[in-house]
Amino acid sequence: MITFFNTLTRKKEIFQPIEDKIVKIYTCGPTVYDFAHIGNFRAYIFEDILHRFLEYEGFTVKRVMNITDIDDKTIIGALKENISLNQFTEKYIEAFFEDIKKLRIKTDNIIFSRATENIPEMVNLIKTLLEKGHAYKKENSIYFRISSFPEYGRLSHFDFSKIKTGTSVDADEYEKESARDFVLWKGEKDDFSWDTEIGKGRPGWHIECSAMGMKYLGETFDMHTGGVDNIFPHHENEIAQCEMATGKPFVKYWLHCQHLMVNGEKMSKSKGNFYTLRDLLKKGYDPVAIRYLLMSTHYRDPLNFTEKSLQQAKNTVDRWNDFYRRIKFLNIDERKNEQISQQCIKTENIFRESLGDDLNISMALAGIFELMHSTNNSITENNINRENLEEISKIIEKVDYVLQVLKPFEDSIDAEILTLIEKREQARKEKDFSQADKIRSILQEKGIILEDTPLGPRWKQKK
């Protein structure tokens, strides 16, 4: 059984996709006007875990992520640099893909959909809304008429009769019938316009996700995700647009992840308290550790980012990899340990049940640590055989499809370093420990860490 917390009902619900074994997910993606910060990536990592877990559970996942390449910020950026919108957004799109690759966020089986490539779909949706009387034209812009959707506020659980309207009113929105009405189509006011059946202009923000979601996933689909800051107004507006246009429910499950905090405050561009992935990599942090840190707190809890936690995450990831390396290269074949075999089965069950419980990752990880613990114990007690080790590495590899913390083994090494390792072994045999230690520290400076095992020295790259 899989359950997810649905923002719509504020409850954990049993997950039942509309079509058996197929899950259709729309995930809100980046606006490509700058490098994404790690708060943004927290959301993408959460979605990545969700996606990978559903695949792990045997679902076929059909997923769309939008790339918002037309909005005020991208336009301002392009104007500032005096280049075309495409030229401007292209470099941030590229950067985005570089970054998510480093964070091991999957890109296969995902449709990355650019707003600028889906203008006709948006125009069609707006046309439908106009025809049905849920939208109206004022000046050259088109607005959604909220009064025609009585359920407005269902997702955010706002009672609009009790809420004051926002104070800031956009200059091009003064003609709205009601202050809450939101723009579907912004009438032409600069060069960034499309000439369409509904007039010259460009799409509003909310319409793009609706149009692209329905284009690829249908009028009703399983899941829609994003950060909690998208609940209102973005996702609320999407529901309004889609359900008024199609007369059908838009999305079954809404999942939202909490913010990444810095010094107790939301990490955001406007506050200036953000780290980009690039900032952290420049400081020498390991992208896998960053992934681990961002995924190891439950997605619905706020996570306070500190470099100290990042260091902790790095140590944990190192331990994980040390363990994996250990069992892969261990040359031991004593008697089979039935308890370990049992525990392997148990570990996988815990992993599945925990992630199936609204992605309880702490619990899932704890299960793996228990297995590591017992395995190490069994190794010390010589109570383990090759078959056990294979069972264990199989589990570790399997869960790693979801977690993505294992690193490839270093398979090549300089001949020069190899010679140094041999020289040190020779020195140790001759009990010339000062020479041996000297070589060891030289190697360390070169980023090679030595471990002396009963079976001879083992080396690893310093991480």
Next chain:
RNA sequence: GGCCAGGUAGCCAAGAGGUAAGGCAGCGGUCUGCAAAAUCGCUAUUCACCGGUUCAAAUCCGGUCCUGGCCUCCA
């Protein structure tokens, strides 16, 4: 003001009526020529606070305090 999330050891973090998982760091022991890795042991009578319900509460109820978010672009 309305709505929402959260407050559990030095740090991170599970648990949601049955007597505090796990990780990191630290300390002590084993192993080692010394390290590293591994391992063993120790590290919250207590879960923001105050009442209440119960045989039993970190978990339920009432109240209080604190932090953050949304209500305007935002993952």
